[in-house]
Amino acid sequence: MFANYLIGLREGLEAALVVSILIAYLVKTDNRAKLPLVWAGVAVAVVISVLFGAALTFTSQSLSFQAQEAFGGIMSIIAVGFVTWMIFWMRRTARGLSGELRTKMDAAINVGGVAVVIMAFIAVAREGLETSLFIWAAVQSTGSGSAPLIGATLGLATAVILGYLFYKGAVKINLSKFFTWTGFALILIAAGVLAYGVHDLQEAGILPGLSNVAWDATAAIPPSSWYGSLLKGIFNISPAPSILEVIVWFAYVIPVMYLFFRKPKPAKAAPAAPAPSVPADAGAADATAGEAVIATTETASTSSSK
């Protein structure tokens, strides 16, 4: 039962975390009205995964493993694209926050709303089919005992609870810190997803190098242990990654971390902006500097970050 529990936990964890980050973000930016859209994205992903998994389990229809891996790999890469967009959108948002920006902020969040729904959908759908097949197998086996299904369901439930606890903690910290820390976490999660996507494409034969393993830490972090499952579930850390996976992970983390955490360039006096009397101390976070943020893109922000 424990082994099935760990798989349920692992499969559910990343989706639960990303969705709870999304929900925390909507709540903290006063956008509770958009929450039903997040649930809609999650629900559609769950329903599709359940139906697709049932079709593959109960009919003679089969998806070749190459097609399955290719699908997983492509979904993963699409997910990384969205998460990266979201990370930098959060960064821009964090820099420009101020009470006087409320109306412009609402407009900005409206645009983000659609992306938020897509993110909720992708977060669940990415691993959705794999999880669904695993759960349906557990359902099928209830004839010979319900331990697998109970274990798997408890694992998924634990993932949801952990996501909820994370949300509870996240809503308490101030907005700027929230954006910074969740951005950091999302970068690590996205890098793991990208490496996982590369691994899937290697398994599908689309990318080479599946057997060129960079290192083998399986003895230290067995995938069937609880800590191995947590690492895999949250950060997609595989104990024996291929060389390409490792390269891709660093190739993503290093530039993205740098771009995310670099100090914004000082605002050039935007010629188009209606002569805002920008204070000489460019480090001050105030509404006039904020207007420049909205007018241009991320390079113009000067507000304090912490």
Added chain:
Amino acid sequence: MRSFRTRSIIVVAGLAAIPALAACGSSSSSSSSASASASTSSSSITVTSTDTTCDISSNNLKAGSTVFAVTNKGSQVTEVYVYGKEGDSYSKTVAEVENIGPGTSRDLTADLAAGTYELACKPGQTGNGIRTTLTVTA
């Protein structure tokens, strides 16, 4: 507000279509368009995977589509691979099924041409696995 919501629904519905398109790429085990083999019947083999053994009902198969019904009777999560020959070793993944929880069963469908292969059960989902040789005759 209303048009924003409608737009979102359209976007989500569009996204929902992606797996549907993937499904179009899936094949039914009785009509594999890529396979040129003359045999269209599917044979069924039972594989029982435990923590230490990988028992198979028959090592001799007919070419064509084969369904391996895998049951995990061990205590660890297992996965089953069919490896084809690549150079000197059997390392080319022809088919696989992973994440088989203890006490559950999953089917592995493989379209095999004549030749020799190795079936590997990997309890704990690591390592080279417990292997048996498969002989596929036309």
